[in-house]
Amino acid sequence: MSVRVRDISHRYGRVQALESVTADAAPGRITAVLGPNAAGKSTLLRCVIGALSPAAGCVLIDGEPAHQLPTRKLAGRVAYVPQRPQVSAAFTVREVVELGRYALAASRRRIDEALGELDLNEIADRPFPTLSVGQQQRATLARAVAQIADDGHLVLDEPASAMDLRHVRSSTALLRRLADGGATVLVAMHDLTLALSLADECWLLDHGRLVAAGPTTEVISIERLHEVFGVGFEWIERPDGGRVLLPTSA
């Protein structure tokens, strides 16, 4: 059970979005996809969920090409949380979470658990369009949690970018529990400090190319980040012995 990206390339018109990217995400691990804007993170994730058929190469989900898998079969293996959740009808939060089971057997227990995990019980009957973006992100994550099997694959595109700090913490703790339970977690993010604390592995992208892939502590170095982001970084020692990565003022 794994996600294998094999030499994929894709372009939008003249823009090369991905170029010969090869990487693996293993079950039981959280893999962060990092890179500046337009590095190809979202395009890569769209290839992983089978929404985009790459111009070259393929993504293998448990050994089968993602874009060739029937959508219902894929839904049983891969759950997706987009950068900007969209629900064009006035469904309640609970109803949105229930959509995670659209192609799967109905499970009230899974819905209730997902609502509880994401602290949504109080707003479960509120219409989704009336929520703040952070609350919508939590509801969308709950939908994916209700969908994913214990050994499934969870693909997230900046899932907590609008959440408050408390819910960022509870959501990342949830991702850790899912990974510990056997899930493969692949998450695109911009917060390098969060990536350091959360991710076991990292894929670092720049201009559609994979700059580095491997254990987070090896991939994230000040020199490499400066090269990719064009910004200086420094390590700040914390009183508890940990380290925080911050951009330098210059």
Add this chain to the structure above:
Amino acid sequence: MNATARRHLRGLAILTALAAIAAVLRILIDRDPRDGVISLAWPHPKYAWVRWTALAVGATVGSGLATSGVLLQALLRNPLASPFILGITAGAGLGVMTAMYIGHLTGVTVASSSVLPALAGALAVMGIVYSLGQRRGWLDPVSLVLVGVIVSAICGALIMLLQHLVPAGLHGEITRWMMGRIPEDTPTASLVLVGGLSVAGIAIGMAMGPAMDAATLGDDEARSVGLALGPLRVWMFLLAGALTAGAVALCGPIGFVGLLAPHAARLVLGPHHTSLVLGAALAGIILVVGADVARQAIDFDAGRMPIGIFTALIGGPAFIWLLRTGRGQA
């Protein structure tokens, strides 16, 4: 029974009752042509079939256009989507007009029923709007509506061209057809065909309700929960086009029904498409048959008013109200 099911039952009961009231009024209402006095009375058996035909046509067209509107709004995730706004009505109208014009030129009837030319025009326009409404392979809601409005205007200009080319004696008939009418004398075969299509459209739409619920998610999200969005869109677009074509073939272009009826039903029933399709069909019947009743009662000494005037006068302000109050969700 949970709160959602109770809401659906209550809403559908209200809409069914209103549709029944409109239907009974359409059968009973009578206006004395000499003094303009309006009365309610069971029609003389000799003329009853005229009113039953008008009722059947109104119910068929209202439910068909409304169902078409629900399908388009759900699958395009666009509350402004309707067969009229997207140019499908105009395309079907152009198909009918073209067949009429060729028939006039050659003396040969191109199609015994208007349904096939209307279907050809509707599908051609849907293909154009769907193709041009995309950006980078994604359906863009704003582009889609803009392209639909422009294609609708082009079809309108072509219809006017055909109208200009036919002999002056036919102008009046074509103008009345263009304003939408509820004929009291319709070929039974056409009525059965379009009526059957509307009933089948409602049944298919209800069966596809859960899929359309999932289709309200973004494209990638909908696929990720297991919905094959591409095939669903193609089949539902074809169904929406066929329903619109059938309505135009019977009554000419009637605006706002496909736009307003789904929103009205949504206010009563909420967003679940299984009940929404049925509710919108009932709201469409209320709107069209109710407008037909109103035009029996109102007379400016210029003959029976075209029904399209009523639906536009009711539908336009009502839709502005929906937009202003933010009650119009797809």
